Amino acid sequence: MSDIYVKFEDKLPGRVLEEMKVEAKANKLTDAEITKALNEAVKEYGESLISPGESIGIITAESFGEAGTQMTLDVFHMAGVAEIQVTRGLPRLIELFDARKIPSTPSMEVYLKPEHTKTEKTIRKIASYLKEMKLNEISKEFTLNIMSESIEVELDEKKMRDFGFKKDEIYETLKKNLKNATIKDSKKGFTLKPDTEEINLSILYKLKENAKDALLRGIPKIKQVLPTKKDGKYVILCAGSNLKKVLKMDQVEEKLTISNNLFEIATTLGIEAARQAIINESVAVIENQGLDIDIRHVMFLADLMTQTGVVRGITRGGISGEKESVLARASFETPLNHLIIASLTGGKDNLKSVIENVMVNQPIPLGTGLPELVSSIGDKKEKETEK
Amino acid sequence: MVDVFLNEKFVGTVTDQNEFLNIIKSQRRDGTITEKLNIGYNGDLDEIHVETTKGRCRRPLIIVKNGKSTLTEDHIQKIKDKSLSWTDLVKEGIVEYLDAREEENALVALDENQVTKDHSHLEISPITILGICTALVPFSNFGSSSRLIRGSKLQKQGLGVYAQNYLLRLDTDASILHYPQRPITKTFMHDVFNYDQHAMGQNFTIAVMSYQGYNMQDAVILNKGSVERGLGRTTYFKPFSATEMRYSGGLMDEVGIPDKEMKGYRSERDYRNLEDDGIVFTEAKLKADDVLIGKTSPPRFLGGLDEFNMDANTRRESSIALGEGMHGTVDATFLTENEEGNRLVQTRLRQQRIPEIGDKFASRHGQKGVIGLLVPHTDMPFSSRGITPDIIFSPHSIPSRMTVSHLLEVISGKVGALAGEYIDATTFDTPTEKGLRKQLMNLGFSEDGKETFYNPMTGEKIDAKIYTGNIFYLKLKHMVANKMHARAAGRIQLLTRQPVEGRAMGGGLRVGEMEKDCLVAHGASLLLKERFDSDKTILHICETCGMFATYDSYKNQAICTRCGGDAKVSPVEMSYAFKLLLDEVRSLGIDSKIELKEKF
Numbered sequence: 001m002s003d004i005y006v007k008f009e010d011k012l013p014g015r016v017l018e019e020m021k022v023e024a025k026a027n028k029l030t031d032a033e034i035t036k037a038l039n040e041a042v043k044e045y046g047e048s049l050i051s052p053g054e055s056i057g058i059i060t061a062e063s064f065g066e067a068g069t070q071m072t073l074d075v076f077h078m079a080g081v082a083e084i085q086v087t088r089g090l091p092r093l094i095e096l097f098d099a100r101k102i103p104s105t106p107s108m109e110v111y112l113k114p115e116h117t118k119t120e121k122t123i124r125k126i127a128s129y130l131k132e133m134k135l136n137e138i139s140k141e142f143t144l145n146i147m148s149e150s151i152e153v154e155l156d157e158k159k160m161r162d163f164g165f166k167k168d169e170i171y172e173t174l175k176k177n178l179k180n181a182t183i184k185d186s187k188k189g190f191t192l193k194p195d196t197e198e199i200n201l202s203i204l205y206k207l208k209e210n211a212k213d214a215l216l217r218g219i220p221k222i223k224q225v226l227p228t229k230k231d232g233k234y235v236i237l238c239a240g241s242n243l244k245k246v247l248k249m250d251q252v253e254e255k256l257t258i259s260n261n262l263f264e265i266a267t268t269l270g271i272e273a274a275r276q277a278i279i280n281e282s283v284a285v286i287e288n289q290g291l292d293i294d295i296r297h298v299m300f301l302a303d304l305m306t307q308t309g310v311v312r313g314i315t316r317g318g319i320s321g322e323k324e325s326v327l328a329r330a331s332f333e334t335p336l337n338h339l340i341i342a343s344l345t346g347g348k349d350n351l352k353s354v355i356e357n358v359m360v361n362q363p364i365p366l367g368t369g370l371p372e373l374v375s376s377i378g379d380k381k382e383k384e385t386e387k
Numbered sequence: 388m389v390d391v392f393l394n395e396k397f398v399g400t401v402t403d404q405n406e407f408l409n410i411i412k413s414q415r416r417d418g419t420i421t422e423k424l425n426i427g428y429n430g431d432l433d434e435i436h437v438e439t440t441k442g443r444c445r446r447p448l449i450i451v452k453n454g455k456s457t458l459t460e461d462h463i464q465k466i467k468d469k470s471l472s473w474t475d476l477v478k479e480g481i482v483e484y485l486d487a488r489e490e491e492n493a494l495v496a497l498d499e500n501q502v503t504k505d506h507s508h509l510e511i512s513p514i515t516i517l518g519i520c521t522a523l524v525p526f527s528n529f530g531s532s533s534r535l536i537r538g539s540k541l542q543k544q545g546l547g548v549y550a551q552n553y554l555l556r557l558d559t560d561a562s563i564l565h566y567p568q569r570p571i572t573k574t575f576m577h578d579v580f581n582y583d584q585h586a587m588g589q590n591f592t593i594a595v596m597s598y599q600g601y602n603m604q605d606a607v608i609l610n611k612g613s614v615e616r617g618l619g620r621t622t623y624f625k626p627f628s629a630t631e632m633r634y635s636g637g638l639m640d641e642v643g644i645p646d647k648e649m650k651g652y653r654s655e656r657d658y659r660n661l662e663d664d665g666i667v668f669t670e671a672k673l674k675a676d677d678v679l680i681g682k683t684s685p686p687r688f689l690g691g692l693d694e695f696n697m698d699a700n701t702r703r704e705s706s707i708a709l710g711e712g713m714h715g716t717v718d719a720t721f722l723t724e725n726e727e728g729n730r731l732v733q734t735r736l737r738q739q740r741i742p743e744i745g746d747k748f749a750s751r752h753g754q755k756g757v758i759g760l761l762v763p764h765t766d767m768p769f770s771s772r773g774i775t776p777d778i779i780f781s782p783h784s785i786p787s788r789m790t791v792s793h794l795l796e797v798i799s800g801k802v803g804a805l806a807g808e809y810i811d812a813t814t815f816d817t818p819t820e821k822g823l824r825k826q827l828m829n830l831g832f833s834e835d836g837k838e839t840f841y842n843p844m845t846g847e848k849i850d851a852k853i854y855t856g857n858i859f860y861l862k863l864k865h866m867v868a869n870k871m872h873a874r875a876a877g878r879i880q881l882l883t884r885q886p887v888e889g890r891a892m893g894g895g896l897r898v899g900e901m902e903k904d905c906l907v908a909h910g911a912s913l914l915l916k917e918r919f920d921s922d923k924t925i926l927h928i929c930e931t932c933g934m935f936a937t938y939d940s941y942k943n944q945a946i947c948t949r950c951g952g953d954a955k956v957s958p959v960e961m962s963y964a965f966k967l968l969l970d971e972v973r974s975l976g977i978d979s980k981i982e983l984k985e986k987f
């Protein structure tokens with residue numbers, strides 16, 4: 001049976017063949033049927049291939065550009081429904097393709113292992129442990145006492161109860177997280193004293209600000225959590241992203257949990273995951289706007305952005321700045337810089353790409369301009385005489 | 388203690404602001420102090436601001452005293468008799484103008500019935516919220532606001548009788564409508580504005596239907612029969628002028644027929660319409676290149692010997708002639724002087740403009756469109772009463788734009804035309820739809836404005852009833868004759884050797900960055916090259932040093948002046964713009980070489 005597939009090994013990619021094998025088995029196809037299906041697959045695969053000389057770059061750019069003009073900037077909100085604000089539409093697309101280091105609204109979708117999703121209460125509890133809590137959020141007041149050279153923290157009893165904190169617990173975590181300070185219990189809360197030998201106002205003030213930001217529990221950078229149900233599965237939507245730390249949690253299903261920060265994905269999960277993230281995020285925007293852009297354009301763009309092993313944006317600092325041709329770079333952005341650098345280093349332009357050939361008015365090496373006719377006239381004559 | 392400011396400068400304080408305000412206001416009303424003064428009290432800041440400066444926006448309101456309007460029936464009667472004028476009302480303290488600041492202290496009643504003791508002023512009419520152009524839109528309270536804005540903007544572009552003394556004027560881009568009409572559906576503003584004196588439109592019979600797809604999108608179809616009878620016909624005036632400028636050294640321009648030996652002399656034919664004084668005669672029919680005003684100018688730069696050699700040969704021809712594609716009749720000639728006292732010759736060209744495909748028309752409701760087809764009278768759908776419409780308007784233009792006012796005007800225009808009266812449809816004070824329907828029925832027509840129509844080609848009845856009536860349409864100033872443009876070869880820019888820009892110069896149509904991308908996307912490599920061939924040049928390049936070589940056309944060979952006669956020089960085709968780039972880079976001291984390679 002496997003020899004049927006061997007015949008097609010050079011006609012179809014391995015991944016498609018593997019998929020076909022699984023499907024054939026599941027549907028219990030006969031050998032003849034498998035051959036027929038494989039022939040169909042070859043036909044389909046052939047039709048979705050690009051011919052040589054096709055200007056896929058420009059076509060991709062036009063596919064996004066034309067659709068981009070139709071994108072609405074409308075953001076739909078629902079009254080009375082809790083939601084986490086996420087950048088969408090054109091701004092998000094620009095952000096993705098520019099490969100910004102930090103997205104304007106970092107967010108995560110945290111999935112839990114099945115054993116932790118039995119009751120809503122446990123999900124809520126896990127969610128509340130995800131969210132970062134700072135001392136500021138459960139305190140009434142931070143007082144700067146110059147006389148005793150200390151800071152007095154007054155805790156809010158009600159908020160402590162709401163979030164499930166106990167005073168001695170806070171004391172322990174503060175001891176761990178708040179450096180360069182001695183913590184003492186006081187009537188209303190704590191008294192903080194800097195450890196430094198010399199104490200002045202600016203040190204005290206710094207301590208006060210540090211104390212406000214002292215982490216009590218949760219994962220840093222996770223600003224907001226919202227447990228919801230998505231496609232039948234419980235998800236905790238998070239504003240703010242910290243993929244590395246969240247994946248280390250025992251309750252988290254690491255196969256599904258994802259962030260929208262490309263660089264975080266690239267560093268924690270690898271470049272292939274980042275490539276897939278670019279595709280997923282772009283497709284989400286495109287579908288959200290009700291547009292229809294062929295997935296191959298998105299995939300091409302994602303491949304281009306990740307092919308060197310790091311995520312690079314389509315900017316003058318990224319891909320567009322790495323073009324070989326001096327003229328092509330100069331025609332994109334900051335022409336003067338490129339011309340200056342080229343003249344200092346003795347740059348050479350081989351006129352191999354599109355834009356520089358348009359500039360010098362030569363046929364571009366694309367489409368009809370790509371093939372060059374090579375024919376050996378002598379041979380033809382010989383053949384004709386043979387006949 | 389309240390601070391008082393006069394024209395934003397602190398002048399003092401008062402203890403009782405109300406008393407102070409009342410004194411100032413009553414003195415203003417009885418004329419003791421100027422009527423142009425406004426006073427406002429700001430409670431938040433506890434400040435009184437008195438303003439007398441110019442440039443403030445002010446609006447008139449009727450003064451209310453003790454819960455009663457000061458404008459009585461007696462006044463209204465006197466105004467009707469013309470024994471009392473507007474300025475009298477202002478002088479008598481019945482009407483006063485408020486600025487934005489004083490308005491904040493006023494409580495204005497919209498209607499006389501609503502006046503209470505608390506009110507300080509009464510609105511003259513609710514229509515005062517609208518400007519002149521907006522108030523000219525009938526039934527405007529039935530349309531959507533964005534269309535009302537568009538409708539009032541379109542009225543400014545309508546062609547009509549823009550000034551009664553147009554025959555004595557020399558405006559650029561002026562047009563006169565041949566048979567202007569008073570709109571059947573008018574508003575209060577048409578009377579106030581003396582619309583009869585400068586009407587700008589005609590009452591069209593409209594049918595809301597499609598016709599062979601020539602009125603898709605916003606296009607309209609016009610009845611050629613109606614057009615031949617003068618519908619939408621205008622005369623276009625275009626002025627030309629020539630000044631006899633004076634230059635240093637007692638030299639000056641001269642209007643007259645240039646000598647045949649003159650530098651830049653056109654053909655004799657081009658001057659045939661000029662009279663002896665060098666000015667074209669009135670009612671001359673002119674075509675492209677014909678001279679309107681013959682003129683000669685002294686040489687631009689006087690060189691050393693030229694000063695002693697001032698015969699006709701050194702002067703230049705500088706006549707005013709018609710441009711390419713222009714034609715018309717000379718309407719009038721004016722001989723005057725300009726501010727500097729130089730002789731000024733002005734002539735005016737006249738052209739009859741009959742509506743053609745592409746001319747723009749609009750109703751007063753923001754429904755604009757261009758002519759898609761002119762249909763002969765015989766091919767126009769006709770109603771069971773034998774009426775053919777002047778214009779066919781697409782029904783698809785209505786739902787998304789919600790211009791209900793447009794539809795209502797069709798019915799009210801029909802009622803007005805049939806009953807022989809003008810319908811007043813002033814905003815907020817329009818006849819009701821119910822009333823119009825009833826009137827239409829009493830006149831013997833279907834109350835919904837629809838009528839049976841017949842297909843002129845087959846004589847068959849059209850299944851759907853067609854909504855038809857009369858509506859006031861404007862011909863807008865955008866006409867094809869002023870905009871149509873195409874070019875094959877023509878003028879080029881001196882610097883870049885690329886085609887010049889603009890219609891007036893016979894310029895090219897730009898293939899821009901995005902158009903270029905389309906050709907690239909199609910892989911049409913050679914077509915792309917051909918498009919950009921407008922500035923192609925052949926340069927000779929030295930293969931040894933990579934610099935431009937010098938071409939010696941006498942010896943018919945190129946020599947590199949740097950490497951000498953032995954160096955190999957090859958001709959290379961490139962765009963002139965790129966040659967310029969290389970020149971500029973080289974002028975910065977950067978040695979940019981071109982390396983050549985055999986193609987095959």
